[in-house]
Amino acid sequence: MKTWRRSSLGLALVIAIVLVLSACGKKENNDGASSSPSASPTASQAASPEASADSKIEALKGKKIAVVMQFNQGTLSAQYLEGVKSQVEKFGGKLTVLASENDLNKMVTNLDNAINQKFDGILLDHGNADALTAGVNKALAAGIPVVAFDSGLSIEGVTSIAQNDQLLADKSLEALAKDAGGKGNIVKVWVAGFPPMESRQITYKAFQAKYPEIKEIAQFGDASKAQLDAQTQMEAVLKKYPEKGSITAVWAAWDEFAKGVTNAIKQAGRTEIKVYGIDLNDEDLALIQDPESPWVASAGADFTSIGQVQVRYLYQKLYGDKAEASVQIEPAFVSRELLPTDKKVTVADLGEYVPGWGKSEQGVTDYLTQLEQSVGK
Structure with missing residues (x-):
């Protein structure tokens, strides 16, 4: 009788262990099934390349852009700034102008302020390499892209734009x-x-x-x-x-x-x-x-176009593209003989008399065109 009871108890213990192991096995199989690639919610619901591109374009809206200018006087500076403003607005951004009144020390301070205020991108107008290199390197280290116009900079990661x-x-x-x-x-x-x-x-x-x-x-x-x-x-x-x-x-x-x-x-x-x-x-x-x-x-060259081109290359960097290191703006030559004698001509309609004037497509990309269209809706 005692022997039978001991055998029964042993058998019951074995059955209990088998049931526990079986249950664990089922749990492990369920866990494994939930993490398999075929059943993964992340993979099955992953965004398409088109959706990813759309989200990157959408992320470009509302960017805070600073333009740090050495000069802020004269009609050329006004035309340049108009080009910058109009293009930033078309991209849905917000522009802040930091003017330096032809004072390089003030321009260096303005650049430092733009970095400390954590602008999304910085445009430089004139200045020179001696004055600006340290500040530009600081901006790049902070992850702020920089595009310079007529600044004489040659720094890896910076796009330098200049007239020829x-x-x-x-x-x-x-x-x-x-x-x-x-x-x-x-x-x-x-x-x-x-x-x-x-x-x-x-x-x-x-x-x-x-x-x-x-x-x-x-x-x-x-x-x-x-x-x-x-x-x-x-x-x-x-x-x-x-x-x-x-x-x-x-x-x-x-x-x-x-x-x-x-x-x-x-x-x-x-x-x-x-x-x-x-x-x-x-x-x-x-x-x-x-x-x-x-x-x-x-x-x-059309300074309004120069401002627009500079902004386009900055937004290429904000999108994640590796923009060109050096960009040359090709000039035009205008003589009195090319212009009409019966009416005054402005830079806005100079293209009627000088081929190529004011119609630069430099820096334009498909995604920037989509961004403009999206902002314009």
């Missing part, structure tokens, strides 16, 4: 040489210390070597109060060379300089002297169209 400054200089100087018959006395208005000016100087030196019978008789230029200073300096040069024919032409490496020397020449009644400039805006075009004005031609 050597081509700008070449177009204006070659026109001067052609009109002057390859000889004469000229005045150069230029200033050192700015990346675009330094690039234009390279072409000017080549021009001097190419045309040895074109002599430089005076040179000046000051970026502070540029137009007024150029007018005052040109007045002094005209007094030094009072005879008609003693000065053939003036080459002005910036339109603010060109306006100043044009005023001085007109007031002195020396309109036999021709002015060739760089950069274009509505005020410049009015002077070039005026048959009594000595300013007869200028090379330039």
Whole structure:
């Protein structure tokens, strides 16, 4: 009897153990089934590539963008800023302008402020590598993308946009040489210390070597109060060379300089002297169209388009694309002969007379086009 009871108890214990193990096995199988790839909710409900792209585009809306400007005076700066503002608005972003009043120290401080305020992206307008490199590296370390215009920067991860400054200089100087018959006395208005000016100087030196019978008789230029200073300096040069024919032409490496020397020449009644400039805006075009004005031609790019292009490359970076390291804006050449005589032309309609003006598609991508369309709805 005792033996049977012990056997019964042993059998019951074995059955109990088997049942427990069986239950555990079922639980493990259920757990395993719930985590198998075929049954995974994550995999079965994974977003399609199209949905993923849509979410990335949607994430671009509402970005906070800072534009840190060295210059904030003159019509070119106004046109550039208009291009930046309009493109940021089309992308659904919010723009903050940090102007530096041609003070590099203030520009460095403004850049640092933009980083500390954690903007989503930073645009730089002018400045130079010596002043900006440390701040730009700080921005990149903080994960803030940077796109610079005419800043002379060469930093990995930064897209640097510039006008083709050597081509700008070449177009204006070659026109001067052609009109002057390859000889004469000229005045150069230029200033050192700015990346675009330094690039234009390279072409000017080549021009001097190419045309040895074109002599430089005076040179000046000051970026502070540029137009007024150029007018005052040109007045002094005209007094030094009072005879008609003693000065053939003036080459002005910036339109603010060109306006100043044009005023001085007109007031002195020396309109036999021709002015060739760089950069274009509505005020410049009015002077070039005026048959009594000595300013007869200028090379330039549409600064509104430049601002738009710069914003596009910044948003490429915000999207996650590896944008180009260097972008060149191709210039146009505008002479009085190209413009109508019966109406005033503005940069807005200059494209009717100068092919390619104001219609840059640089930096445009399919997803940025979709973003514009989405914001515009």
